[in-house]
Amino acid sequence: MSILHRASFTTSAARLDQLPPPTTAEVCFVGRSNCGKSSAINVLTNQRRLAFSSKTPGRTRLINMFGIPDPLDPQAALGYLVDLPGYGYAAIAKEAREEWAEVLGGYLRSRESLAGVVLLIDIRRGVTDLDRRLANWLAPTQIPVLVLLTKADKLPYGQRTKAVFAVRKELAEIGALNAIPFSATQRIGIEDAAAHIENWISPKVVP
Template sequence: MSLLHRAQFTVSAARLDQLPAPTTAEVCFVGRSNSGKSSAINVLANQRRLAFSSKTPGRTRLINLFGIPDPITPDAWLGFLVDLPGYGYAAVDRSSRDEWAEVLGGYLHERASLAGVVLLIDIRRGVTDLDRRLARWIALRGLPTLALLTKADKLPYGQRIQAAARVRKELADIGTLTALPFSATHRIGLDEAAVHIENWISPQAVP
């Protein structure tokens, strides 16, 4: 069983100073509103409603942490999956967008326990200007990044491979980047994505 299946909701925070102390590895999920972020977290954790998506895109403002319990040490965590607010939804007022950008940028720049980034990109839309801006933030810290190209079931296999190659080229500044076609509904790329994330959280637990 994947260690991600043990994930459980731990805490929500509206600001960075409300987060728990950075004591163990964190893997954050970030992407445009409607990119399939919540669905990806749920299928990776093998749970239907671990992460919630707002009915109104762009309205989720909280950072949600899902802890993975340490099977050996009681009341301890192996690591956390971190669901960051979505970005780029035009209907949200500018002050709110600026506030979210500050939270996202602050987390990516300052969080000492951040071990890896899962960047979700709709495979049909490709890399947007906002994705590129986010990639520059990630590149500043040299964080390993897994680009999940969501909704891959909407394209035939050959186009998926071409899309992944384009993303690797366009986001080459990140450095350590893996681009993977992914579908939560059809479970495309699920096992490979899980292994990447498990390695960031607990390398010794992955064969």
């Protein structure tokens, strides 16, 4: 069984100072609003409702953390999956957008325990300006990034391959970058994605 299947809700935070101390590896999920972030977390953890999605873009304003228990000490966390607020919600008031962007940017910039970033991009949309800005900011941090090209079932295999190549080319400034087609509904790319995330959390643990 994948160690990700053991994940359970730990806490929600509206501000960075409400997060628990950065004591163990964290893997965060980030992407445009309604890019399939919650669905990806749910399918990777093999749970239906661990992460909640909203039909209204930008409605999720909190940082949500899901702990993975240490098999040697169930009372301790081996690591965390972190669901960050989505970006690109044009319909939301400017003040709220700036506030959420500050929280998201602050986490990525200052969280000492951040071990990897899962960037979700709709395979049909490709890399947007906001995705590229995030990538440009992440590049000098040398934090490894896994791009999940969501909704891959909407494209035939050949087009998926071209999309992966295009994303790798556009985000080449991120040295430690992997990109894979992904579909929560058709279970495309799940094992590959889980392997990357598990390795970031605990390279020594074999599911």
